[in-house]
Amino acid sequence: MTPPKTPRVHTLANGVRVVCDPIPGLQTVALSVVAGRGARAEDLAHSGWSHLLEHMVFKGAGGRSARAIVEVIEAAGGNINAATGYERTSFQVRALADGLDLGSAVIADLVQRPAMAEADLAREKQVVGQEIAEAADAPDDLVFEMAQAAAFAGQPLGRPILGTTDSIASATPRTLGDWRASLYGPASLVISAAGAVDEDGLLRLAERDFGGAGGAPSPAGEPGRFVGGQSTHAKPLEQANLVLLLPAVGASDDAYFALRLLAEVLGGGMASRLFQEARENRGLAYAIDAYPETYSDVGVLGVYAGCAAGDAAELAKVCAGEIVGLLNPVGEAELSRAKAQLKGAMFMGRESALARAEQAAGQVLMFGRTLDPDEIAAEVDAVTPADLVALTERILAQKASATAVLGPRAALKAAPAFQTELFG
Known part of the structure; x- marks a missing residue:
């Protein structure tokens, strides 16, 4: 059967949306689980929390340790990554065609069942602190942050995605867990796969792994204003x-x-x-x-x-x-x-x-x-x-x-x- 030229969008009962884009001839599949929330959802007190959370879910989830999360994906010939932006957070797995099942299960654990251990959080704050320092030492990173802060002064868009060492310092496992529930709520989640994948199979996995996702999205923020x-x-x-x-x-x-x-x-x-x-x-x-x-x-x-x-x-x-x-x-x-x-x-x-x-x-x-x-x-x-x-x-x-x-x-x-x- 020839796949539709424009992939269809399916919606699970809890609001999670699913998109399948088969590409004939590929032996691999790419899976992206994208939440339509990011650093723009943060107030000043929570600046950098979305990025910190993205780090923290990789420290352990669904009963797997940080090492086990990457080892189980790599053992199947795949790789896993994530990224936080102003308006979305994305979790990605690239794998051989038969690795989609595993990739979906692992990302579902990251998004819904992170361990959030206190000792891990303390260490990860140090790691993110070094990332903040590295950005400050790189002129071609710092100058863009300076321009962004001037363009959107006093708004989430004007603050760095990484936050500051002070703003992430107040996060606890409980408060970061509450942040996760608002950031990765089902209404803002899209499960998207492309490559060696079929629609029926992806829908079954999406229902299995994300059909029970819960959490209410946080309120929409203020419209962006260019200040200059x-x-x-x-x-x-x-x-x-x-x-x-x-x-x-x-x-x-x-x-x-x-x-x-x-x-x-x-x-x-x-x-x-x-x-x-x-x-x-x-x-x-x-x-x-x-x-x-x-x-x-x-x-x-x-x-x-x-x-x-x-x-x-x-x-x-x-x-x-x-x-x-x-x-x-x-x-x-x-x-x-x-x-x-x-x-x-x-x-x-x-x-x-x-x-x-x-x-x-x-x-x-x-x-x-x-x-x-x-x-x-x-x-x-x-x-x-x-x-x-x-x-x-x-x-x-x-x-x-x-x-x-x-x-x-x-x-x-x-x-x-x-x-x-x-x-x-």
């Missing part, structure tokens, strides 16, 4: 690190694909405007690119660059000038190239079973359904030069930016230079 501001930190580095953010649209906005294409034209590759002007024509930067970062209701258009400290202010002005230049219609050839690059990146990603499983889960959480690749391609192709101009006008009309500069003191002038060049 300047965040600078002088540090004796060889290079200045710049992140420049402008308020954009969320993933559910009609202009989402216009934002993706706007970022592609601006700084998506070696033919992009920023690469050609800042690097090729002026030699101001070795690394420079533009990117969109989108959440459910809000997003940013971002630029990252690394440069010599003395060039930072000039580079910021060049970036601002190229952004303002997008108020003029993009030529058909340039837009066609951007569309080809965007579709290529999206469809190449679909050649990975794990990427497909994760993508399907994300679509279900965002839209309540999976999206046909042809539908996505049509949305990209439908974007016009006028759409890009309209979105640029919408972005600049807010007269707000968030600028982070990390590096030698001479580079710090880049922050006001960017704001002034954009808005006067």
